[in-house]
Amino acid sequence: MSSSFDRYQKRKLISSYFSVVISIALVLFLLGCLGLLVLNAKKVADHFKEQVVVTIFLNDSAKEVEINQLQKSLAMAEYTKKTVYVSKEEAAEFMKADTGEDFMDFVGYNPLQNNIEVYLKADYVTNETLDGITEELANKQFIEDIRYDNDLVELMNDNVKKITFWVLIVSALFTVIAVLLINSSIRLAVYSKRFIIKTMQMVGATKAFIRRPFVFKSVQLGVIGAIVALIGMALVLYYLNRTFPDLGFVQNPVLLAILFAGIFILGIIITWISTFIATQRFLNLKTDQLYY
Template identity: 60%
Template sequence: MGRSFEQYQKRKLISSYFSVVLSIGLVLFLLGALGLLLLNTKKMADHFKEQITISLFLKDSAKEVEVDQLLKSLEVMEYTKLATYVSKEAAAEKHSEEIGENFLEFLGYNPLKNSIDIQLNADFVSPEQIEEIAAELSKKKHVDEVSYDKPLVGLLSENVKRISFWILVASAVFTFIAMLLINSSIRLSIYSKRFIIKTMQMVGATKTFIRRPFIWTNVKLGMLGAILALLGLGGVLYYLDQNFPEMDLFHDIPQLAILFGSVFVLGVLISWISTYMAAQRFLNLRTDELYY
């Protein structure tokens, strides 16, 4: 009978520890994922910004040598990420594929112009800067017309600012919620041992002596939860890197190391503080208050 009760208590204790580790792990995983999103917000924003293209339509009188010189001069500009020459034949072929029919047969001639497509560096993608760049490019000798999607540029810049702001707000709110959830899990775990705490106190044990094993146990659980969260984050990073290599998530290893280290330290720190506060609360209760 005594052995069965002992096994029951052991299973109950393991179940309690497992619950705390799982709660801490899930909360830290979500917090780490949000941190990962926050760190990569600029990178993702830059990726979308660099898809913006300025098209320079060239005059028919422009010679091949002059076009090559213009292309080379554009490639060395600080705002240029990539400059590509597109012949009117290639443009016609691409347009035919998009509309699903050969419009050259219908028209009898090619109305398109040779062009140079410029993809800009992300730092230069804003309505004001692109307007200045377009004005400068339109003055070049062999350029007939400069074209870009002006509404898209404005919409992209506005949305990037809005999303960045709300991610910061969400990060702050979620960090606070994470602390509450971890604190609640640890507090419930210590609540089940409140009578043991009071008994130890009544036989003369000091508060420090009583708190120490609870703090050490929950700090270890916090470490296990943090490791669980980091394994999950590592899996997510690997999956994203395999399926979206253009995001180059493993490019900045020190940044990832700081994020992973922060998640681990946060798990340990919150566990320590929550255990200290919960244990202190039950140490300060009167015996008759333990039943409420």
């Protein structure tokens, strides 16, 4: 009978520890993923900004030397990431591949123009910079037109500012929620042993002596939960890097190491503080208050 009861108590204890570890791991995992988002938010925003193209259309009368000089000067400009020269023949091939039809069979000639596509660095993708580039090149006689999506640039910059603001707000809120959830799980685990705490206190054990094994066990659970969370974060990071290699999620290993270390330490600190507060609460309760 006693053996059966002991096994039941052991299973109950393991179940309690398991639920605490899962709670800690899940919360730290979500917090870590949010940290990955914060670290890479600018990188993702810069990636999309650098897809904006300024297309410079050239006259058919433009000389090859003029085109080469223009492309070299643009490539050397501080705002340029790269330039691509697209001939009218290449443009026709691209359009044919997109539409699946050869439009020159209908019009009888190639109406497209030679052009230079300019991709800007992310910090220069603003309407002010683009207007300045347009004004600078407008006086060249062999340039027919300069086009870019002005509305898209403005919308993109506005959205980046809004997203950055809300990501910071959500990060702060989620950190508070994470602390509260882990604290709640720890308090429930300690609550189930409140009678043991009070019994030890009644036989003369000091508060520090009673608190020590509870804190030690909770920190152990916090370490296990943090390790599980870090494994999950590593898998997410691996998947993102394989799926979106151009974004370079692992190009800054120092920041990633700081984030992973921060999540690990946070798991220890939260569990330590939560257990300390929870045990202190039950140590200060009177015996008749343990039943409420």
